[in-house]
Amino acid sequence: MSEAHVHFQYDSAAHQEATALDGMWLFLATEVLFFGALFLTWLVSRHFHPQGFAEAARHTELLIGSINTAVLVTSSFVFSCGLGFIERGDARSMIRACFVTALLGLAFITLKGVEWTKDFSDHLVPGPGFAIAGADSGGAQIFFCFYFVATVLHAVHMLVGLGLIAWLVQRARRGAFSAASHAPVEVVGLYWSFVDVVWLVLYPLIYLVGRPG
Template sequence: MPGWRIRGCRMSDGSTLDHHSPYETPLHRDESALAGMWLFLASEALLFGGLFLVCLIYSHTRAGGWALGVRHTNLAIGAVNTLILITSSAVFTMAVEAARRGDNRRVVRAGLGAAALGLAFLALKGIEWGQEFGENLFPGPHFALHGPDFGGAELFYSFYFLATFLHGMHMVVGIGLILWICRKAHRQAFSPAWNTPVDVVGLYWSFVDLIWMLLFPLLYLIGRA
């Protein structure tokens, strides 16, 4: 059975460590991996949290311009993408459960499904961006929106493009990680004794989903009525 290597040491099921490993036990190794991901996600939460806070402040202090910008976003694509990400997160949860049972074949199927949905999200976001660039909604000298607070609308789109770009980059990383999991599962790497990488990637993918759940109302709903 293909195994996992740490510093050149082949591990058939992740249940043993050699004397070169920096970890005392397999449990220590797995807990360190999960703790590392939680620490990384905490730092990312600070990044996005600051962005959310600024967005909320400007959505109130520049309410007219912000609402003008929100009304020009594509609510249909935003809503569909929200459903896509919720579904993708649920599908990858199946991969996590399958890995804990050692069902590598199901890990591959669920992982590929989650990755395909992630790609669909990015494709729709690309279409949306294309429409917005075509309508001159990118902040700059040719910005198309006008009104009493067009500066607020331009500010909205500055945050809109920054936030969706950052989220999109996290999506790309997440899809890459899921495909890596699929590759390892195809090689029968996971078992009830060792499946931590799937848990770690599942945490990351759920975080990406959560970020979009917070972005959606900020960028598509607040001030739209």
């Protein structure tokens, strides 16, 4: 199993791998700020339109959202198992775990596509012909603006993650990772876990808050 190539700006492989992890943490901090602004916008909007947001939440697909939550949490667990495999030097099992993670990620995207299709057919896209009428139809439209922006952004991050997992598999097949050198696997694992956490925040905001009644 080959060791990581040490680039000229680093003192050692350990220094290079630590820098890669620090860089990912810094990137994720910027992502927290990005999604945090989105969540803050949701909270402020809901404060001014509680009735519209509650009515809109009752039109979301709770079953699909719940299944997708289970799928994504499972995918993170499987990837963490893959990281454990490569930490023990078992690249073959790591590759299998990456394949399962990718399949679960594709299942998530597919279900989300089914949900979006149903939203369009039910006229839940903000604008002319919006299905939810009533005193706070405007608030309901704001909710679905947030819904589409947030879920599309999350799906884009998912697709990036799937691309990174495919890259890991390609490198692993070439013997790039070992028990002593596997920082890229940890970096991708951090990214995938972040995507999972973002969804765990989106899930209650979209499907649960205000739904009863």
